């Protein structure tokens with residue numbers, strides 16, 4: 223499948239840099255979590271970088287993205303500025319959602335990034351609806367919908383697959399099959415563990431890909447997108463991958479062995495791509511250093527920005543519960559931030 | 575600690591309750607997401623898979639509507655399932671089964687069936703988990719005829735309510751507040767059961783009744799302590815059972831104090847606190863020297879940032895201020 227990508231130096235280096243950037247960002251998040259600056263639930267993406275990077279590299283600005291609570295990688299690969307992402311996770315008003323969403327709820331309208339959903343399977347029906355709108359309003363646009371294999375057991379998955387199929391909607395379903403849903407191994411959760419075969423039941427085109435191989439992953443994403451863009455209906459991509467870290471920061475990982483994790487780490491997509499590129503002269507030592515330095519600089523700047531951020535005044539707590547006007551997707555953000563209404567005047571004087 | 579009591583966390587008390595239920599009745603089993611290999615998302619069922627095996631501690635796929643409905647069917651047909659839904663937020667995916675099956679089967683069938691099912695779930699906010707993981711839905715469920723709704727606030731109730739719930743012929747929902755899991759208290763060994771019919775006065779007082787449940791209880795007890803220093807005597811009532819409400823105990827307390835503050839982490843509109851206030855207006859209006867006051871969550875989805883989340887939730891300080899305002903108001907403007 224690699225032969226479908228015409229390999230070139232800048233493209234390969236971007237692929238590597240984008241993956242490394244996510245890996246390093248997550249490492250910084252771990253640090254900030256340990257320092258209790260990031261709180262709540264934190265789900266890291268280590269091991270799965272090739273999925274987000276492979277799919278999002280192939281999307282255009284007009285396309286839409288729907289993701290899960292494990293979405294830092296998708297947000298970064300989509301171009302959500304790192305500093306806005308980090309400020310959000312530190313609960314600052316400068317964050318992309320003014321500190322109201324946090325790690326699990328990253329939204330960025332400008333980049334058509336529709337979250338950040340913490341209900342497993344919750345994003346799939348939303349993706350179907352976005353694709354319905356786009357089919358009429360933005361012909362050619364595709365909605366890429368990311369979810370874990372755990373979501374496949376939910377009713378929302380089956381309902382959404384069927385709707386997208388009968389209405390031939392431009393949805394790219396991207397199942398990140400990392401073999402575990404929290405502590406439940408795939409084989410305990412699914413009678414059919416080849417998830418891509420579920421698509422057959424909905425007569426939806428599908429593909430299974432080894433997502434530990436970044437080049438194969440990217441090629442599969444391009445193939446899938448070509449299908450959807452060609453007006454041939456939705457596509458289902460099963461990406462076989464592995465989560466290197468715990469499910470969240472509270473997980474003692476009793477359900478899998480250290481050896482199993484180490485086995486998979488031998489397939490680390492970031493490290494292996496790096497080694498392959500270095501030994502095949504796709505990246506010089508200087509180029510690698512430059513990539514590394516650029517990432518460090520960006521992360522340091524993002525941390526500084528987030529730390530220097532401010533807190534939303536408590537007086538603004540009840541904003542955005544209801545909006546005064548319909549938000550146009552391409553409207554100026556600042557303007558409709560003023561456009562919310564205060565529903566609960568009663569509530570405010572309620573505490574005597 | 576002495577031989578008569580043992581210190582334990584609310585989490586451990588929940589676990590002991592489940593262990594005891596599994597030991598007592600071979601028909602009893604636990605079913606839910608990550609209750610086994612993972613040890614429970616809030617570690618309540620940790621160690622139980624090793625002790626009881628995978629037919630009694632059943633890990634399910636992510637299929638809330640499916641396995642909750644399966645629990646209903648299993649209960650109707652003779653087993654005694656304890657269904658765990660990780661948090662009440664995800665119970666919304668099972669709402670159809672809970673409301674349309676569990677709550678209705680007995681009545682719709684003209685009494686031919688009963689549903690001796692227990693559903694446990696975590697509830698509440700306070701750990702910066704943001705909107706989709708911070709709902710307090712117990713008041714919602716308390717809206718539904720055909721269900722019983724319990725809210726253990728103490729280690730004792732966490733330990734013993736489950737047995738009473740399993741003994742009940744009806745579907746019983748138990749809401750465990752996420753902030754309470756790590757709280758600790760002495761558990762009296764000589765107490766081996768609790769009722770699931772009555773509210774409990776946790777602190778007696780004469781000036782104001784504080785009606786609360788779940789994580790509101792420690793906040794109200796703290797407020798009562800502060801107010802006592804200022805010469806105001808609060809009676810703190812732990813509601814314990816949110817459906818059916820023990821109105822007799824509530825009215826009795828208000829009859830003693832003549833003033834009432836309801837403290838509830840739910841929203842105000844169409845809520846449990848609204849229900850209690852309405853029933854007090856119906857049954858005890860002339861006992862009241864002042865309007866009922868409610869201290870509830872602000873009517874917004876719970877935000878992530880710590881300061882916003884804390885400002886959203888009812889706090890001890892809000893309770894103190896509410897009581898002070900109430901006492902002043904009741905005493906009259908010149909007092």
Ligand SMILES: Cc1ncc(C[n+]2csc(CCOP(=O)(O)OP(=O)(O)O)c2C)c(N)n1
Pocket residue numbers: 292340341342343369370371372373374398400402403404465469607636638660664667
């Ligand atoms: C409806 C619902 N049920 C349960 C949960 C709790 N939960 C969060 S993530 C998760 C596992 C999901 O696994 P998977 O879909 O494979 O995604 P992964 O975490 O592996 O990326 C569970 C059970 C939830 N967030 N939503």
Ligand SMILES: [Mg+2]
Pocket residue numbers: 370371372398399400401402403404
């Ligand atoms: Mg998974």
